[in-house]
Amino acid sequence: MRREASPVSTTLTHPATAKTPSRFGYATHLACRECGHAVALGSTHACDQCFGPLEVAYDLPELTRASVEAGPLSMWRYASLLPVPPDVASRPNLDPGWTRLIRADQLASTLGMRELWIKDERSNPTHSFKDRVVAVALAAAVELGFKVLACPSTGNLANAVAAAAARAGIRSVVLIPADLEPQKVIGSAVYGGSLIAVQGSYDDVNRLASELADDREDWAFVNVNVRPYYAEGSKTIGFEVAEQLGWRLPEQIVVPVASGAQLVKIDKAFRELVATGLVDDSPYRVYGAQASGCSPVAAAFRAGHDVVQPVRPATIAKSLAIGNPADGPYVLDVVRRTGGVVADVSDDELVDAIRLLAAAEGIFAETAGGVTLAVLRNLLKDGQIDPDARTVIINSGDGLKTPDAVVSTLEASTPIAPTLEAFAARERAVRAPAF
Secondary structure (H helix, E strand, O other), X not given: OOOOOOOOOOOEEOOOOOXXXXXXXXXXXXXXXXXXXXEOOOOOOEOOOOOOEEEEEEXXXXXXXXXXXXXXXXHHHHHHHOOOXXXXXXXXXXXXXXXXXXXXXXXXHHHOOOEEEEEEHHHOOOOEOHHHHHHHHHHHHHHOOOOEEEEEOOOHHHHHHHHHHHHHOOEEEEEEEOOXXXXXXXXXXXXOOEEEXXXXXXXXXXXXXXXXXXXXXXXXXOOOOOHHHHHHOOHHHHHHHHHHOOOOOOOEEEEEOOOOHHHHHHHHHHHHHHHOOOOOOOOOEEEEEEXXXXXXXXXXXXXXXXXXXXXXXXXXOHHHOOOOOXXXXXXXXXXXXXXXXXXXXXXXXXXXXXXXXXXXXXXXXXXHHHHHHHHHHHHHHOOOOOOOOEEXXXXXXXXXXXXXXXXXXXOOOOOOOOOHHHHHHHXXXXXXXXO
């Protein structure tokens, strides 16, 4: 199965032209990824000519590194590169972004790498990168006059939508699979919005959300009818990575793949930084990471296909458990264009990687982060990634959201008496070195 590779960026730049931002900043229109047809900015997410997906196109302004660095310590320092109003930072929102980029020297040494960095998304307001995409979707929803912020979700997005809506003072409705991790259910319900558990997989939930989006005219489903705006929020990960590396692009980046939008938009961010002159144009390779129990994009990559065959998810990495990924074909386009790979790992491998990252760098990653590190480790073993290149991996969420993934692998500690003798006996029993 083959398809023509499609453009994944429709950015327009005319630096000599004076520009005034509109209510969507420097965004000019929506453009079809498949046929290029232009559509006015609005709540449309599919092309009326070929039914292809739409994305935001811009007439980007002139920017300098100094002007960006003078901005807020949040994702809004890049507001000029997003489809948001100029005053977005002053509106009630969760101010996500500007998360840490951590140099992981101990992990790099263990893996035999020269330079490894971890973009750690745990410090976002609801502890995952989803706060970024929701922030842009919320701004668009308000501008478009929607009254309810909604989503189908595997958990992290539900947390982010519920929290962002509460902060903005609007109603939220989130739909989740009925078997979602309890921690993520609590992390959504606590904000007081409507939480609806649905029998079936995420793809079943997403299908219901699509039907509701057509039925409820004043509901903004962030990853359905305002998806073109929502997806742009992931660009801010790429913007931050480059700025935090000293305004340089990484040579290699490994990104977890669920819908695929995060990977595609990080690539778009790198190209926009080059187009605006904020970074030098240098080659980079993009790698995608999936769990074997839900790896339709990795399977398509291995088979040499350009069309992604949907699968039924069966993995503990539920935040990546999207069996019919909307951006799957565009992930393949990006990875092949940059010389990367899409690979997958087993649940056992991702759990082992979670423990490795925690022990080596003090970072407790969600299951998606375990997938990303495990894929990196396997690619290194197979010689498919350069151990000497400047490499970034994405930890997209907090391990405290998915503790059940590792709890069975940890040693239970039975209490001891509060005496030196009891402590010494325990020390001998576990053959641990003396403290």
